[in-house]
Amino acid sequence: MSTATRPAAVMPAGSNSDETPPPWEKVLWRRQPYPDNYVPASFLAELDETPPRPRPSLVPLLVATLPVSQHLAVITLFLAVFYAMLVGDFGATEVGWGCCMVGVVAYVLWRVGWGSSTAATRTLIPEASAMRPLLLPPLLLSLLSPVLGTLTSATTSDSIWPLAGGLFFLHLLLADFTTGPDARRRARLRRARAKRRRSSVGSVDEVVEEKSLSSSLSLTSALSASVVLASRLPSTAHVFSLILLAAGLFAGWPTLAKGVRESGRSFSAALTISMAWLSITLLPPSNKPHLKLGPLSIARPSGATLVFLGVLLLVNVGGPLMLWWGWRWKRRLDGSWDQAVIRVRKRRQ
């Protein structure tokens, strides 16, 4: 077939045009009567251009970005409270008591369980009493807050703002946005279960759900950012309230939010909207006059609100749309040059 379709120009010079050359073969050990840059008809025949997976529909993509928006809203909430404390709109007492109230409610909610996500687990170590995690951290914090407040107070504010910004960015970058157990954790659980079946000892059912390194780093960077910011506040009571808020928002809230997200899409959307709403109400208002729309009087959005809304829009709508649009360039090229995949039988022990 190849000899019939190829033009005579690619034949090597000096070959006898009367006798047809043997068909080209994909071998190197034999010299063939074709030039080295001869393009055979079978060129790239082994190319396996598998079509990519079909483009995901837009709604799941939008839903998948909701956790990021929730996180953004939490950071904004924290910053809004911090600003209010800095300028004196909020006192230390208000914030501290607010944290306590919401914290207790959230804790009870978490203990009772949101939906069906809590499974009874038995561990070797006896269960801590319900009150311990409620009492211990605030006490510790009240001891530490004078130290935390003066830790970076010698540093100028010019250095504090970018440092806090960078730490919050790191926090956002490393945060754990997964909803439900992801594939890797499921595989690890399956392996652990299989191992337990084989071994006779250690029949205690322990569900291994360890925190990943990145999520711990994320929490650490968020707490560092709040400590750094706390040094700008006027009193130790302020510092205590702010760090308590940070601990609640960055350590406690993600677990609760995950439970809410796992309950369903509508819950996730509702949580996002309510968190965003709460953050916006706490942001400093604009000092321009209200917009008059007939009987309605709407507050003009301030600069901070506009920035927040813009980022939310970018993350929650812009991101999915970009992925959706960029899907057209997704393709896979497989061929005989790919690294082979080893198949080895599982050995019987």
Place this chain on the structure above:
Amino acid sequence: MVCDFFHPQVGGVEGHIYSLSVELMRRGHKVIVVTHHRDERRGIRYLAPGLKVYHIPYVSIASSATLPNYLLFLPYIRTILIRESVDIVHGHATLSSMAHEAIHHAPLLGVRTVFTDHSLFGFSDAVGVLTNKLLASVLRNVDAVICVSNTGRENTSLRAEIEAERVNVIPNALVPSQFQPDPSRASKEITIVVISRLVYRKGIDLLIASAPTICDLFPEVKFIVAGDGPKMVDLLQMREKYELEDRIEFVGAVRPTDVRDVLTSGHIYLSTSLTEAFGTAIIEAACAGLLVVASRVGGVPEILPTEMIEFAHADEDDVVRALSTAIKTVKAGKHDPLKAHARIRDMYSWAQVAERTETVYERVMSTPERGEGERLARLLGLGPVMGLIMCFIRGVEWWFFVVVCWFWPADEIDVVPAGWDASSFGKAVEQEKQSKDFSQPRD
């Protein structure tokens, strides 16, 4: 010849450049090699039959590759190209940034460019994604590309997005006299030889999985494993677990000169590599009279006729099957090492490679040169981001070239007189033969 990888380092690319250069010199061409310096080896050196090597003062990073910097190589390469009155720059190896930069700079001096790609890359891993873009930017304006196998050609033309007509296939070769079979050395029991770096890419896991089964099936079979690497531990564990200490022998890393001795002590050569552009080790083994069992990857299916090689998939059971077939063939006495050697001797020779490369050079020299505008336009075709970046680099490079020309005018550079031809090469070879075996490169 420009490449980061060259002697005294040992490897496939290094050997290829050396052998090709020697053969091209034999055909009456003037060949110089440009590489970076290595410890004590600096400045200009000569390798055995008068091959001139420039060692540029560049610091190498990992595995003897240098950092790409696009511009700083220009003063060096310009001086060398003018001094030696070079017509063609031939870069080697995808991961050699020196070769890439030489190909970028050469057109400024009106020198034509050829590139040889020695390896295969995938499209989905990080290395592939990054180097493919760099390679594409280099090969946009190269005059000809040479690949070592048809599979490599398909891979390169896809990776670098170039027309298939510009890519030539010229296989690697070997020096058959270095791999003379010696049936008298082989032991009575059937010996399977493995010579490879012991790393994942060479499919050592397949060897670990299949060796116990083979030892179980054929009590008269022995293994000799030469080479070293991270997978050595796993191999040792396997040997201990199945108590195969007297059946599997480890000889450690072997020098290139000793490869033949290891090969001729066996009957079957096993290559379980997971990716291979050409597989020089396989034809070396076949040349030494061994029956080859190899995994069907990359360019391996092209290099030997089917009666000299037994293919296996990257599957434990299939490796066992292929090895069993090979062992039965050898037992039945159906494989004649001397005949195999004679066949390989006619298949591959560096003289043939040099002749085919010369044809490529001639074709390159006969085609008209591209203008600077056309080059820029082709670079822009790389894409809206990469194309613009490359055009900027090209612009800076051009101004840098003007500065270099003003600082070191071309007429102040001494030109090396042309006094080298085939007859003086013959004299050098005679001289060398009297003192040492010339096949071994040395200063």
